[in-house]
Amino acid sequence: MEITIDNNAGFCFGVRNSVDTAEKAVADYHSIKCLGQIVHNDEEIMRLENLGIEFIDYEQFKKTKNETVLIRAHGEPPETYEVAKTNNITLIDTTCSIVSRLQREIYCSREELSGGNGQIVIFGSKDHPEVKGLNGQAGEKAILIHKENDINKLDFTKPIHLFTQTTKNISDFNNLVNKIKSRSKVENFKVNNKICAHVSNREESIINLAQTNDVVIFVAGKNSSNGKMLFDVCKRHNERSFYISSLKELRMDIFDKASRIGISGSTSTPKWLMEAVGLRISEICGQQN
Numbered sequence: 001m002e003i004t005i006d007n008n009a010g011f012c013f014g015v016r017n018s019v020d021t022a023e024k025a026v027a028d029y030h031s032i033k034c035l036g037q038i039v040h041n042d043e044e045i046m047r048l049e050n051l052g053i054e055f056i057d058y059e060q061f062k063k064t065k066n067e068t069v070l071i072r073a074h075g076e077p078p079e080t081y082e083v084a085k086t087n088n089i090t091l092i093d094t095t096c097s098i099v100s101r102l103q104r105e106i107y108c109s110r111e112e113l114s115g116g117n118g119q120i121v122i123f124g125s126k127d128h129p130e131v132k133g134l135n136g137q138a139g140e141k142a143i144l145i146h147k148e149n150d151i152n153k154l155d156f157t158k159p160i161h162l163f164t165q166t167t168k169n170i171s172d173f174n175n176l177v178n179k180i181k182s183r184s185k186v187e188n189f190k191v192n193n194k195i196c197a198h199v200s201n202r203e204e205s206i207i208n209l210a211q212t213n214d215v216v217i218f219v220a221g222k223n224s225s226n227g228k229m230l231f232d233v234c235k236r237h238n239e240r241s242f243y244i245s246s247l248k249e250l251r252m253d254i255f256d257k258a259s260r261i262g263i264s265g266s267t268s269t270p271k272w273l274m275e276a277v278g279l280r281i282s283e284i285c286g287q288q289n
Contacts, residue, residue: 014073014096077136124165159188210238213262227266
């Protein structure tokens with residue numbers, strides 16, 4: 001049996017930087033707080049908690065005073081920084097550089113459209129932490145588009161500045177752009193594509209992995225939007241693709257009559273977990289023989 005781990009899978013630069021910074025901080029301070037889960041992967045969260053990293057929610061953050069808190073790669077809305085200043089919280093800010101630029105550009109659009117005769121539109125999941133930070137830069141007044149039919153919320157007689165969550169599917173975004181262009185009745189339609197290259201370039205390698213293996217195991221957290229998007233690509237090209245979040249979800253029947261098995265993951269999937277999945281598959285298939 002041949003087992004192949006997708007070399008392009010795993011942490012993107014922003015997540016890798018956040019995790020590395022958190023590990024260094026906990027080594028320096030023995031314990032550290034992080035606002036929200038640093039990655040949408042329960043296995044990695046458990047590993048980091050065992051190192052001494054405490055993950056807190058927004059209500060806990062508002063009650064925190066005189067401590068150090070890490071800001072993850074997803075970025076935060078202005079309110080977070082205001083709370084930190086009021087509560088004398090020292091921030092270790094690991095917001096991804098791509099997200100930071102996107103936030104600044106949304107703020108600039110907010111200033112440009114301050115007369116009220118325009119719309120800031122964000123293509124993304126409303127509950128995703130990155131989108132909450134982006135919407136904060138729009139004064140919480142952005143129009144959020146999650147699926148194609150949501151464009152009916154727009155007023156096509158007014159200017160539209162369109163932005164996207166950095167982990168969205170590039171083809172879905174381009175399709176949305178074309179749909180809006182076909183209906184817009186004004187010239188002021190600005191498109192800002194800040195989809196992470198690490199994400200947009202992943203599709204080709206995933207398609208190749210799906211087409212060259214009998215079975216694909218896609219490893220990602222249950223709440224990973226990037227994972228769900230990439231898995232959909234994988235599933236379209238190989239029906240025997242399976243989404244798992246932990247080793248215990250692997251079943252012997254998945255590998256029936258399979259001689260080539262591929263393993264991939266999202267931008268929030270640690271390499272060590274994919275490697276552990278590979279070892280477990282070897283054990284399971286050894287039992288079958």
